[in-house]
Amino acid sequence: MAENNLRILLRARPEGRVGPEHFEVSEAPPPAPRPGEALLRNRFLSLDPYMRGRMSAAKSYSAPVEIGAVMEGQCVAQVEEDPTGRFQRGDWVLGGFGWQRFSAVPAAGLRKLEEDGAPMTTALGVLGMPGTTAWVGTTELARPRPGETFVVSAASGAVGSVAGQIAARMGARVVGIAGGPEKCAFVREELGFGECVDHRGEDFAERLRAACPEGIDAYFENVGGAVQKAVFPLLNDFGRVAFCGMVAEYNDAEPAPGPNLMQLVRKRLSLRGFIVSDHPRAFADWRRIGGGWVRDRSLRYREEVVKGLDKAPEAFMGLLAGKNFGKLVVEVT
Ligand SMILES: NC(=O)c1ccc[n+]([C@@H]2O[C@H](COP(=O)([O-])OP(=O)(O)OC[C@H]3O[C@@H](n4cnc5c(N)ncnc54)[C@H](OP(=O)(O)O)[C@@H]3O)[C@@H](O)[C@H]2O)c1
Structure with a gap:
């Protein structure tokens, strides 16, 4: 050769x-x-x-x-x-x-x-590791119920785009967070999320609050940093956070100071981290379920x-x- x-x-x-x-x-x-x-x-x-x-x-x-x-x-x-x-x-x-x-x-x-x-x-x-991550994090950890507000960061990305679409199928009102107007337009128009807030624009925290008038019941965390800081005060009592990743902090030499965890107590929150490889059976499950949705074009990627x-x-x-x-x-x- x-x-x-x-x-x-x-x-x-x-x-x-x-x-x-x-x-x-x-x-x-x-x-x-x-x-x-x-x-x-x-x-x-x-x-x-x-x-x-x-x-x-x-x-x-x-x-x-x-x-x-x-x-x-x-x-x-x-x-x-x-x-x-x-x-x-x-x-x-x-x-x-x-x-x-x-x-x-x-x-x-x-x-x-x-x-x-x-x-x-x-x-x-969409049908591999990132899609399976979205499936596990949404259905097993964030568990949005019909009518609840589900927020996902890095919403136009490999994991976030799928997590939001699964949450919408579960009956939640889905709000995405993405960087820039082009990504936000894609999230709203192509992925069909109810709303998408640009974390790179002015007054991000206020615009996120306005997009979530009834607070946040379930949050799919992909980003950390300033985005997490804006999300946490909006979490409702008994809210669930699926800690999937914090990509905004991966290049930091030192870990950033965390949120005030007293909110965990006051709001009786559930925060859980996960790694998709601990859920080996989910890969085949998701390929079967998500594969059907990709083929009938109801799952966009x-x-x-x-x-x-x-x-x-x-x-x-x-x-x-x-x-x-x-x-x-x-x-x-
Ligand atoms: N737990 C697990 O098993 C597991 C498995 C797979 C992935 N993950 C995690 O899931 C997350 C998303 O992964 P992915 O593969 O779907 O990547 P992706 O969303 O396709 O790409 C990364 C996105 O993160 C956002 N981002 C990057 N730097 C940022 C910054 N400084 N501030 C804010 N946003 C920033 C950007 O989107 P915007 O421009 O829209 O901000 C970027 O497009 C990552 O945290 C990853 O580590 C975890």
């Missing part, structure tokens, strides 16, 4: 903002499959906020990427060759194959992706596809600054 294996390695651990100096673009010959392994060609790489945590050595729910190692990431790949005979050349598979063009992995553990009418990229977004693996570091830095518009995916080849 003439093509080299383009790989993006972790060069250094960022203290604060991620920059190009933390990545290294490297080329090597494609790996030779060892006994039991298949050679894969990555077609699409998912870029996700959790990768910022993997760049850091701070204690977390998952081990960091080693310095000099290939950056971790989920990919949709095609089988190039499988000496074990389990897969045909060209079969589509899903897995954590990393920020690289080729990988050699044990064929026995590979998960085949069937061509079922949904584009392959949806396995990384948006993807931003960046062409070229070498663009991945810049695209990832943009994700942490809110520059992506929809689920961020890299087309590898």
